[in-house]
Amino acid sequence: MSIEKQTVFLSGITGYIAQHITKQLLETGKFKVIGSVRSEEKATALAKNFDNNSDLSFVYVKDISDRAAFDESFKEHGAKIDYVIHSASPFHFNATDVNKDLIVPAEIGSAGIFKASVKYAPNLKHFVVTSSYAAVADLFKDNDPSFKLSEKSWNPMEFDEAVTNSLFGYCYAKKIAEKTIWNLGKELNVKFNISAVNPVYVFGPQCFDSSVTKELNTSCEIINQLVHAPVDAEIDETIKASYIDVRDVARAHIEPLLNSEKFNGQRLIMYADRFGKQSIVDVLNKIPQLKGKIAVGTPHKEDNIASELAVVDNSKTKELLGFEFKSLDKTVKDTALQILKFEGKL
Template sequence: MTTEKQTVFLSGASGFIAQHTIKQLLDAGKFKVIGSVRSEDKANSLAKNFNNNPDLSFVYVKDIAEETAFDEAFKEHGSKLDFVIHSASPFTFDITDINKDLIIPAKVGSAGIFKASVNYAPNLKHFVVTSSYAAINDLLRETDNTYHLNENTWNPMPFDEALANPIFGYCYSKKVAEQTVWKLTEELNAKFNVTAVNPVFVFGPQCFDSSVTKVLNTSCEIVNKFVHSTPETEVDESIKGSYIDVRDIARAHIEPLLDSDKFNGKRLLMDGGRFGNQAIVDVLNTIPQLKGKIAVGTPHKDDDIENQMAVIDNSATKKLLNFEFMNLEQTVKDTALQILKVEGKA
């Protein structure tokens, strides 16, 4: 007896997290994926990487910040969609107007695909949005160990403060984008279930070796810089945060599709633990090809970092997902070993 494969629409298909999500969806053998990309070149490149899998197809959405950007694709494919994963998001600090270039596009982009889902996907069962820890955390209290946060916490930054600099603006934009989804769920009386996935810094290997370039995506670039450091390189101790592996994030996007009611209305705070630059350097120095050739810093200075930062309680997320998150050593090593392999140093 064959079961009909269910169809997932995934926006921003060329993204770091998105590619791993597509891989896991296709590997499961239960899904067809329609990915949105900005250009034919990106579609061709992805199709080739996925060995022209017949269960993977693409639509072109050039600018997700347009209010009706997704309408054509959903008019064409909406009737066959079972699930939507909205992972596309504007992410740049090279801007001139924080509101116009960051906040408004984030809000409009989320509203556009959500409204298209309501209007043109009558059989949709679940909508998953890739949000961010930035929508939860108070950036100004990240190193305050008396500050506690969990899945119900929201970034308290007001709009006026968000305009101070692009980093504040980005954090605020992630809050606005996610809140737009929850607001529209109520206002439009959406008939499908909704989940938000809120990752911290996302490490881990690229889905394909061909994606390993000189400069990597924002989180992995932290590791990449130290892979290419020298023993004289200083370790900036001001960089600290939380980590999660990209493969765990991809899985967190898929679990709600497998048990929709269980995940309805939930925010998944994807945090594997705290790290600082020193902790990353400590792991990298256990790799034989790097030991003695890269930055050393002050070994083990980050061993107590959990007690120096805000307290994250994501026990509700871990209970819902019911799988072990990868530890820092594994995710950093896998990130670095792929870089070394591509550079012929593994």
């Protein structure tokens, strides 16, 4: 006897992380996916990549900063939606008006889809929001090894400081977007469960080889540039951050759907370890096709980079998820090999 598949509404389905979420959802054989897209062209391309899977369908949401952006889709499909994953989020640092371009849309986008879920999806069991490490971290203490972060931590930045530049604005906007979800959950006394997924820099291959382009998404572009760094290039030591593999992030969105009560009210900090550009170069130079052809820098200089930075304690997240995160070697190699394949160098 076949078990009826449950339906997941996934906003921003064409995104880097969202495509991996879709792939893993469909691979379970337990879910149907309704994904929001901004154009018919994007839907057609993604459907083709998924071999026109009958469990995958699309709705059109032009602008998530419109308060009613999701209403029509939820009016039409809400009765059959069991889960919502809200992954759609603008990501840029070129705002001319930080509040208008970054902060307000973040709040409106989160509130819009959440309120549509409450109003039109009576059978909803779990709402997962793709948040960010930016909602957790303190930008000014990340280089302080005596400072410790956990799933209970929140970015302490206030509005007046946030509007002074796009980076501050983006980090504050991620906090506001996530807090909007938690606050509305309490205000509206919702019956469904809620989780947040808070990734750091996300590396790893694109979901499909055909998605590789000359310039990649923000995180993976760091690896892409180093794959093409000339032998005599100096390695920039200013970036000292944290990484996680995109496939682990995708899985973290799906586990709450499989065990809703366990993940209710939880924030999942998706953090595997610290890295710098030298750390990445060290891995890239292990790849035969790149060894001797790209920059070397000072090998192993960043082997102990984590000891120089704030402590990220995500032991609660790891305990809840129960699987091991991919190593820097694995995620960087897989990313680089896909780039080389795209360029015909394998």
